[in-house]
Amino acid sequence: MLRASLREISAALKEGQVSPVELCQKCLALVKATKFLNAYITVAEDTALKQAKASEKRYRQGQRLGDLDGIPIAMKDNFSTMGIETTCASNMLKGYIPPYNATVVQKLLDQGAILVGKTNLDEFAMGSGSTDGAFGPVRNPWSYSQQYREKCVRNSSMQNEDCSWLITGGSSGGSAAAVSSFTCFAALGSDTGGSTRNPASLCGVVGLKPTYGVVSRHGLIPLVNSMDVPGILTRCVDDAATILGALGGHDPKDSTTVQDPFHPFHLPSMTDMNNLCIGIPKEYNAPGLSSETLATWSKAAILFEKAGAKVVEVSLPHTCYSIVCYHVLCAAEVASNMARFDGLEYGHRSSADKSTEALYAATRREGFNDVVRGRILSGNYFLLKQNYESYFIKAQKVRRLIASDFAKVFSSGVDVLLTPTTLGPAVPYTEFIKEDNRTRSTQDDLFTQAANMAGLPAINVPSALSERGLPIGLQFIGRAFCELQLLNVAKWFEEHVQFPAIQLQGIMDPVDAVTQEEKSASFP
Amino acid sequence: MWVRRVSALARAAFCSQSGSPAGLSSASSPREEGGCREKVTLELLDHLEHLALVDFRDQEGVERLQKAIEFADQLHSINTDGIQPMDSVLEDRCLYLREDKVTEGNFAEELLKNANQTVEEYFVAPPGNIPLPQLEDRDTFLQKKKPEAEDLP
Amino acid sequence: MAAPTVSRCRSWFQTGSFGVRNVAQVRWRKSLVGASTLRGSASKTTAEKNCDAPWTAVVGLEIHAQICSNSKLFSGSQVKFAAPPNSLVSFFDASLPGTLPVLNRRCVEAAVTTGLALNCTINKKSLFDRKHYFYADLPAGYQITQQRLPVAVNGSLSYSLCVGKNQNEMVSRTARIRQIQLEQDSGKSLHDDARGQTLVDLNRAGVGLMEVVMEPDMCCGEEAAAAVRELQLILQAIGSSQANMAEGQLRVDANISVHHPGQPYGVRTEVKNINSARFLAKAIDYEIQRQVNELENGGTILNETRAFDFRLGCTIAMRDKEGKQDYRFMPEPNLPPLILYDAKSLPTRTCHHQVVNIDQLREKIPDLPSVKRAKLVERYGIQPLHSFTLVNEDGLMEFFETVVTATQMNPRKVIGWILKDMLGYLKQHNLVVEESPVSPLLLAELLNLLESGMISSSAAKQVLEIMWNGEGKSPALIVKEKKLELIQDQNELEHICRAVMDSHQKEVAEIKKGNQKVLNKLIGQVQRTTGGRSDPVSVKQILEKQLSLQPRKKTP
Incomplete structure (x- = not known):
């Protein structure tokens, strides 16, 4: 049951085949059973059950709020949730309980969704592995999948390290793992440089980054205000569309949401590829790209071509600069956004009390990890009067070059771009931590970052399993505000690729066992 | 047809301008290195610690900054003549204006709840207008760097 | 140290023409009482002994005016002067993570109207920036302001000074305005020295401010005070700010330097947060004298921030400027550009709530003080000097006009009664016009009695004194009771x-x-x-x- 898609379970709820409380309890049980994944920082057991009971009442009275009523959903721990601790995986915010809900959280709750818990991430969303948070790293559920394990056994001649657990990617690793391991039917992440698509790729789930300005950021604790968007993680493209439908639209509390009217949509079951033009940016064939990913990418291109789409090679010449550009702009914004953490109004407060400055300095030293502090310092460097022109303004100019690359391509007849999402499948944790956070981010954000620069919508669709049984994802990038077209193409691709479901038997046994017992019980 | 193109790409150098993205982070020229290190003086580090109220905890912290600057220096090789800086992708959209109505307030209790220390209904801070102590008197890693100022790598 | 005596500015240009800087030579008479100024003379070098070489002071003002609005600049919490601590604070004002700014339309209108009233060019596109520094009353660690492209630029403020032997000549001056920008006010920190702590109240945090940045076109405290007064009147007339200095709605920072005429400008200091009209001129003049003394004694002026201690009557160094300040300005990413329209450029498909029309605002501007004064002179034939006093004093102009309408007495005679007698009483008792126990109609009655020959001028003054007790008796009654009628027999x-x-x-x-x-x-x-x-x-x-x-x- 938990393996169902959001649409399927929503229909089941509507039909009365399952009750919201039952569903919620099962999810919570699985969360407990998969605790070793460390996907959740906070499990909102009490509130979830309360919400489930309320939902059940509504169903009984025939007053269901919509498709999301009673659906368990998880949220990355950088979304403000009223009354529920929100930490951003940082010591700085341990114990911080926001007095308000982020707009996206409120919208989901208003639709009757059940908040299962807050998921783990890299501290303040800085990182590409979900390994650098105050609550420890998140483990990729695929580490325990039959597909991966079988391959491991076969290659038992390799060292044991190869079978050590794998990272989820980041920074929304917790959300990706939560969706991938069936503890919820959808999860919210955030995406600044690929933080939703990257873990989606490594965890074999759908990760959607909407156009900048479509979904409200009010309540999302920011990393880079000019690039952040809430991300949507689901098990299939249809589900992503459903969630997007609930979240999109102008928010008077967020001045960076566009005032254009937003219309939720349903994706048609079949799309005609004949009028479609797919662009393949040649610069995305980068050194470091795994041969398997390259092969998957090529196969996908052929698939589209065979279906009648026009597949052309395009050029985004400034692609290789997006990482440097991001590096500067991100650091500068981080330096600015983190200035509010001083211990006075909320969050961690040091005991140093000689002077206000000393208090601030001590609080920030104790509250932030090395990655955050490093970015604050380098960000301040780039913003210094003497450096502003040559670093910050320069990076802003490069940003325009990158954005106009996309504009040129899209205005030349290309509808959607097809690219890899990550360099390769998930790597073992022990290998990942050999490089430092910034280096890793530099490498891993390569394919995803540019879409944030330009504010374009992008989606990861799981495409194939690697030889070692791990997910390989491909990314589609669309025109601004053209999510409908983007998701249409993604859905078509998903249907043709038939990516296998993760096989987590052994972990899910307890839950499945319960299911068998309860099958006989009837829903009142 | 596409397969051919892809494999051709796989062989070709991919970025026409200045090298591979992954390679952008690798060793820079000695001249750049020297130039970067010239920029990162003790005075600068002290200045940054003051402005950011965040400290370089150890040598690694200092090196992190140096690497960040070196990495960012690659921007300078890009030609941006005649290009306007881009603040936001919404630069062509205009700002939403709110009506002048009172819609929020009376949250004193909720706000103070989250504060670690309060006095009655006030937030409380130590005495202000006292700047961070000078380098000599401050407990900072940079203090240990001072004697070797000339030997800075 | 005794306050230095200050000689009046003598201007080389009379009735200053617009756009021309008025440079005044100032001869500073040494205070004969203060020994400090003479103390150092023995140790001076020959060059420095030239005590009588004239100094020119240059004063530029940065004035922060709180916008008169119901809610704050970027949030929906209330703007109110006195309220329980932290009760007028929204989540955004407290800088809770995840909160975002949303611009208040009324504040934009106030800033545009102010710009128009001050002859500025209104920027149809303006931008917001973040200015970073740490302070207990700045919860976000940065202030949202407009540094790169503010809402209004290149304006002017005309004001007048009394000059001449009897202070009865009015002379006009102009100070150029560099820009007017919208920005957030900070919270308030209350220093509790007894317990070694600072209490922070964020009620004021986020209130909309207009910062009026003026070019250094003034030369002394008197000019600055007159300019500020005129600005206050303008802001009050257009309603964009109540500009009440006592309630902190108008705060002045002064940038001051001195130099010898013909020489480059000296190093400037900033005297911050002058909150009282009374002390504005004093503070500036003190600082000018301090700088002159310092330089004449062979010292140097530091580019620093100073505060005016009104009890001691002097300026004191405020912040330690070691490790120079760098605000690291950065565009505010959460606020797209602010676009303003005029009649020609109105967008077609936008909701009118979202449109700020400069031309419409211009039409709504009421008579500015200068216009009011001109009309008074023209309508009633009173002297320009008198029109200044009428407009300067809150409510006095309305008082005067009500009296004139209700009496047959010539306005030129009425003005004497208003400015000498009424205003005299008010000042003596520390009252504002609103609080006057004598209403304009009662005064008119009295003046009618005088005008009709029923009482003498001195009797009228006696009656007024009795009326001042506020019993509300009609003057005719008082005259009867006290038997003050002129003997007609x-x-x-x-x-x-x-x-x-x-x-x-x-x-x-x-x-x-x-x-x-x-x-x-x-x-x-x-x-x-x-x-x-x-x-x-x-x-x-x-x-x-x-x-x-x-x-x-x-x-x-």
Whole structure:
């Protein structure tokens, strides 16, 4: 049951085949059973059950709020949730309980969704592995999948390290793992440089980054205000569309949401590829790209071509600069956004009390990890009067070059771009931590970052399993505000690729066992 | 047809301008290195610690900054003549204006709840207008760097 | 240290033309009382001994005016002066993570209107920036302001000064305005030194401010005070700010430097947060003198921030500027550009709530103080100097106009009663016009009595004093009760005059000798005898007549 898609379970709820409380309890049980994944920082057991009971009442009275009523959903721990601790995986915010809900959280709750818990991430969303948070790293559920394990056994001649657990990617690793391991039917992440698509790729789930300005950021604790968007993680493209439908639209509390009217949509079951033009940016064939990913990418291109789409090679010449550009702009914004953490109004407060400055300095030293502090310092460097022109303004100019690359391509007849999402499948944790956070981010954000620069919508669709049984994802990038077209193409691709479901038997046994017992019980 | 193109790409150098993205982070020229290190003086580090109220905890912290600057220096090789800086992708959209109505307030209790220390209904801070102590008197890693100022790598 | 004596600025240019800087040479008389200024002379070098070399001071003001609006600049919490601590604070004002700014339309309108009233060019596109520094009353660690492209630029403020021996000449000056920008106010920190802590109240955090940045076109405290006063009047007239300095709605920072004419400008200091009109001129003049003294004693001026201690009457260094400040300005990423429209550029498909029309705002601007003053002079024939006082004093102009409408007395005479008597009383009792116990209609009644000849001028003053007790009695009633009517009976008057003459033979003889001045003494005596109830003109006539009845000794 938990393996169902959001649409399927929503229909089941509507039909009365399952009750919201039952569903919620099962999810919570699985969360407990998969605790070793460390996907959740906070499990909102009490509130979830309360919400489930309320939902059940509504169903009984025939007053269901919509498709999301009673659906368990998880949220990355950088979304403000009223009354529920929100930490951003940082010591700085341990114990911080926001007095308000982020707009996206409120919208989901208003639709009757059940908040299962807050998921783990890299501290303040800085990182590409979900390994650098105050609550420890998140483990990729695929580490325990039959597909991966079988391959491991076969290659038992390799060292044991190869079978050590794998990272989820980041920074929304917790959300990706939560969706991938069936503890919820959808999860919210955030995406600044690929933080939703990257873990989606490594965890074999759908990760959607909407156009900048479509979904409200009010309540999302920011990393880079000019690039952040809430991300949507689901098990299939249809589900992503459903969630997007609930979240999109102008928010008077967020001045960076566009005032254009937003219309939720349903994706048609079949799309005609004949009028479609797919662009393949040649610069995305980068050194470091795994041969398997390259092969998957090529196969996908052929698939589209065979279906009648026009597949052309395009050029985004400034692609290789997006990482440097991001590096500067991100650091500068981080330096600015983190200035509010001083211990006075909320969050961690040091005991140093000689002077206000000393208090601030001590609080920030104790509250932030090395990655955050490093970015604050380098960000301040780039913003210094003497450096502003040559670093910050320069990076802003490069940003325009990158954005106009996309504009040129899209205005030349290309509808959607097809690219890899990550360099390769998930790597073992022990290998990942050999490089430092910034280096890793530099490498891993390569394919995803540019879409944030330009504010374009992008989606990861799981495409194939690697030889070692791990997910390989491909990314589609669309025109601004053209999510409908983007998701249409993604859905078509998903249907043709038939990516296998993760096989987590052994972990899910307890839950499945319960299911068998309860099958006989009837829903009142 | 596409397969051919892809494999051709796989062989070709991919970025026409200045090298591979992954390679952008690798060793820079000695001249750049020297130039970067010239920029990162003790005075600068002290200045940054003051402005950011965040400290370089150890040598690694200092090196992190140096690497960040070196990495960012690659921007300078890009030609941006005649290009306007881009603040936001919404630069062509205009700002939403709110009506002048009172819609929020009376949250004193909720706000103070989250504060670690309060006095009655006030937030409380130590005495202000006292700047961070000078380098000599401050407990900072940079203090240990001072004697070797000339030997800075 | 005794406050230095300050000589008045003498300007080289009369009735300053717009756009021309008024440079005044200032000769600073050394305080003869303060020994400090003379102390150092013995150790000076020959060059520095040139104490009498003139100094020119340059003063530029940065004025922060709180916008008069219901809610704050970027959030929906209320703007109110006195309220329980932290009760007017939204989540955004407290900088809770995840909160975002949303711009208040009213604040934009206020800033645009102010820009128009100050002859500025309005930027149809303006941008917001973040200015970073750490302070307990700045929860976000940065202030949202407009540094790169503010809403209004290149304007001017015209103001006037009293000059001349009797301070009765008005001279006009102009100070250029560099820009007007929208920005957030900070919270308030209350220093509790006893317990070594700072209490932070964020009620004021996020209130909309207009910062008016002026070019350094002024030369002394007096000019600055006059300019600020005029700005206050303008802001109050257009309603964009109540500009009440006592309530912190108008705060002035002054940038001050001195140099010898013809030499480059000196190092400037910033005197911050002058919150009182009374101390504005004092603070500036003190700082100018301090700098002059410092330089003449061979010292240097540091580019620093100073505060004015009104109890000690001096400026003191505020912040330690070691490790220079760098605000690391950065565009505010959460606020797209602010676009303003005019009649020609109105967008077609936008909701009118989202449109700020510069032309519409311009039409709504009421009479500015300068216009009000001109109209007063034209309509009532009063002197320009008087029109300044009328407009300067809150409510006085309306008071005056009400009186003029209700009385037959010539406005030029009424003005005397308003400015000397009424205003005199008000100042003496520390009251504002609104609080006057004498209403304009009552005063008009009194003036009518005077005008109709029923009472004398001195009697009127007596009546006014009684009216001032605030019992609200009509002047006619008071006149009756106190028997202050002018004696109309000619016979009675003649009788009294004769009696006075009889008892003042010596004076009578003097007058007859030809000493006409002594006649006034007799008139005064009659006045006293009648208790002010005789009309001096009539008395004089009667006395002259009576005196001429006496036979004249023929001179040989």
